[in-house]
Amino acid sequence: MNYEEAKTKFISTWGSLGTLWGINKAMAQIQALLFISTQPLSMEDIMEELQISRGNTSMNLRQLIDWGVVVKELIPGERKEFFTTEKDVQELARIIAKERSRREIKPVIKVLNEVSSIKDDGSEKTKELIKQTKALHELTQDLDTIMNKMVNQKQNWLTKSILKFIK
Amino acid sequence: MNYEEAKTKFISTWGSLGTLWGINKAMAQIQALLFISTQPLSMEDIMEELQISRGNTSMNLRQLIDWGVVVKELIPGERKEFFTTEKDVQELARIIAKERSRREIKPVIKVLNEVSSIKDDGSEKTKELIKQTKALHELTQDLDTIMNKMVNQKQNWLTKSILKFIK
């Protein structure tokens, strides 16, 4: 496998993995492209490399910036804008975990809490609903906590030590 | 909030969360419905409750069975088939984590390994590709390991002790 093949394979794999962290294909591919690029890229560069339209590039870049995963880079003497992504994988994981927790997991925890707090009217089905959603609420909260803690450490000692502890 | 409201809210929330664990809405809703049901449900029951077609119900039930999350229940004297889902949240989490790892994460790890193993031709861009995909490979593998270990414990002591350790 040569450089071009490897690059293409990486970008397309990372792109299809996008769904796993809750973003669309183009967004994930742009991030992937920036992730292995040695210098900041312009919108033009990205459109060219990924063969996507200007509008698509613009919108997805904005979203990536909104996630905090991509930053605008101003290059002196250049008119157009350039973009880079966070290059440190630990930091990247931290940002993704934080955003997913905030956007998706926290709202679900809230609903689970509401639903599991309804008044017990004594019926079997109500008891079951309360019991099951309560269990789900606890589990979701525990996993969310672990994820955030793991990923909020400024160094990666925690992941490493959990790994050691766990193996 | 009364029982019916809570039930509807739970099912629709769980349904929209489906994407988070990589399954479709109907599939997630069927699982949610079974999760809070006090007895096994027939295809007829599920169609009625969720207002979905027979074909849809059949296909998604099959997928849930394939995931190992739902089982067929044979009720003596009944002609039709009945279904239940795993009721223990820990066990449910275990199954989901295992399946996601197998279906999505493992294949990505494989690609990252391949891509990061290309021959270093000395160019800056190749060095960057190798460096970045290698870092991603390691991180992904670590997180996959933690996830699987966490979830493979037969009791939930591990989650609890990590939580204590981490807090």
Add this chain to the structure above:
DNA sequence: ATAAACTTTCAATAATTATTGAAAGTTTAA
């Protein structure tokens, strides 16, 4: 063997989501 009761399959269709591209908007240089 037959038919009723039930489940599965899958082509057609609907719903959702992503993408385009051109017009409108903004910034900068002269």
Add this chain to the structure above:
DNA sequence: TTAAACTTTCAATAATTATTGAAAGTTTAT
């Protein structure tokens, strides 16, 4: 100011994904 260089917006369209429903398939009771 003006116009060139660039970015954003968004209605239209394309691509993808989910859903339907009726025909085909299967099982069970008689």
